[in-house]
Amino acid sequence: MVAAFFIPVAFMGWKTVIIGSECTVSLTLNRMKITIGNQYQNIPLTDLNTVIFSHDKTVITIPVLSKLVENNICVIICNSKNDPIGIFQPFNNHSLVFKQLNKQINWKVTRKKHLWKHIVEQKIQSELDILKLLDIRDENAIMLKTYRDSVYNDDQTNREAVSARLYFSILFGKEFTREEPTAVNYALNYGYKIIASYISKCIAARGLLTQLGIHHIGESNPFNLTYDFIEPFRSIVDAWVYLYIQETFTVTHKKELIDILLAKVSVDGKWLRLSFAIEKIIDSYIAYLNEGTESSPLLELTQGIQLYGEE
DSSP, X not given: OOOSXXXXXXXXXXXXXXXXXXXXXXXXXXXXXXXXXXXXXXXXXXXXXXXXXXXXXXXXXXXHHHHHHHTTOEEEEEOTTSOEEEEEOOSOOSTTHHHHHHHHHTOOHHHHHHHHHHHHHHHHHHHHHHHHHTTOOOTTXXXXXXXXXXXXXXXXXXXXXXXXXHHHHHHHOTTOOTTSOOHHHHHXXXXXXXXXXXXXXXXXXXXXXXXXXXXXXXXXXXXXXXXXHTGGGHHHHHHHHHHHOSSOOOHHHHHHXXXXXXXXXXXXXXEEEHHHHHHHHHHHHHHHHTTOOOOOOOBOGGGOOBOTTOO
């Protein structure tokens, strides 16, 4: 029996595998082989959704890395502190990649601005939902509703940033800022990276470039579109951090936070894994930008968040 050097998180044949010890990861018969000394375990690539390499002495062979990327399996690399610092993406993993990319390049400015307005409104509503779900009552919360109802196309008055500052002060205290090196901020950043990595995978799988955003346009940011689409989902991480992080953010916390993609949330009255909810909502954004549907699935966080393993 192989020692517990990785943590599999399984759901309907899909697994997130964390490689957290010194070992060798190679390819054998379309399976990922994890070897420590004379012991090994094989995992079929068809079972994998995400692989997180979080040990700086892990040896990864080129063939297994190539197969993981070719199969659109999200590969996340962590630094020596177990913090995600990058992901691998395939160049072409969509059968009509040129057609999809051409559409993306030609998305109308008016639609991009209107969608960003909608995303900001969704984000602020998610913030309100989380405060209600956690039963946090503050007289300043009424301002969040005001911000939500006064977002212009392309969020010209920057309601997204203003509401975020107010929301964090209500959630974590008036002295809280996102810039300080605290356990809460480390946990928030870690959780956001996990969700951003999955969103990047979804974007690439649809033949689009993460670099071409609808609002974020940083020339040195390879994930502009990812960080456009992530906004309504951030508050799910916020709620987890509020409940479980105080003075420290440990390796155990990181392993638990990775399960956030397997949490269940309500979308249009149906309970979905967060990973499926992300795909459903992203598809609606892309359909709108491609001049398709005008409607967007509603993320209903006031119905609750069922963490993985809960009944």
